Amino acid sequence: MAANYLQSLDWQNQPDILRHIITFCSKGKSLDLLANFYVACAQVEIDEFQNYDKAFGALTEASRCLSKVTAPKDPNQHHRATEIVQQRLTAVKRFIDIKRLFERGDVQSGMTQCRQLLMTGGKDLEAAVRRGDIYAVMIQTCIKNEIFEVGRQLFNELKQILDPSTNAITYYLSKDVIEALATGLGLTVNDLLPVKFVENESEKEDDVIEEVVE
Structure with missing residues (x-):
């Protein structure tokens, strides 16, 4: 008890x-x-x-x-x-183990094993390893190694598996990571994410400013 x-x-x-x-x-x-x-x-x-x-x-x-x-x-x-x-x-x-492959610089093997984990993990995979975290590791690796087009493809795939009515992608990728990907592609954050996301982020910043003022 x-x-x-x-x-x-x-x-x-x-x-x-x-x-x-x-x-x-x-x-x-x-x-x-x-x-x-x-x-x-x-x-x-x-x-x-x-x-x-x-x-x-x-x-x-x-x-x-x-x-x-x-x-x-x-x-x-x-x-x-x-x-x-x-x-x-x-x-x-x-x-x-996959993350350790990336840390050692074995990008190709890491990417291949991430794909295999996503495909063979089955319906119970999310309870153990979140798919968003797998995509996040791959995207961060692409940015680190300046493989920006592949990173963009993975970014779009991540958006597709998440609830479009929420900003869940920011749960897996920080603002800095998203900005780094956009910069590497010669784009703005608005090009990668809906305007709704940008508006919501601005609202959050305004709320923080208001709280500080109060």
Whole structure:
């Protein structure tokens, strides 16, 4: 009960609460609950911080917890949970390895493996590795290596898989990255993104100015 309550608190920003949750679950031998918590930690690392290394660490801990459950209350559910965690571990590890290829300067292999991951990841890929993050890594690599036309193609593909009614693309690509791509192509940001995006960005800046003035 205590662990459940603590999970409802702001454990993402308070390390003490995080440690207490792990301690409660461990002492109470609630390994399945602790595994679920580690999975939640992994998701936060991906959704909030795009930190796949930490997500991999959390998923590894979740897998260890599940492996220690000797007599699960529901064997089928436990087996399914183990499969899901393992699938996510595999996908996250693959993405981390791809990013390391780019870091080593192996652009062609990195691009090829990104494409393979997008094509073979299946419907469950998004739960482990967000497609937007895969495209973001490829686009950033194109900018770094001045392969701007390929970057533009990837940028357009990213726009197509996102909800057109939102500005979700800015969730994956920073303003600086978008501007760098536009500059490399000899374009303006308006040429890459709808006017609606530019208007919304201006509104955000105005709101910030108003808040400061107040």
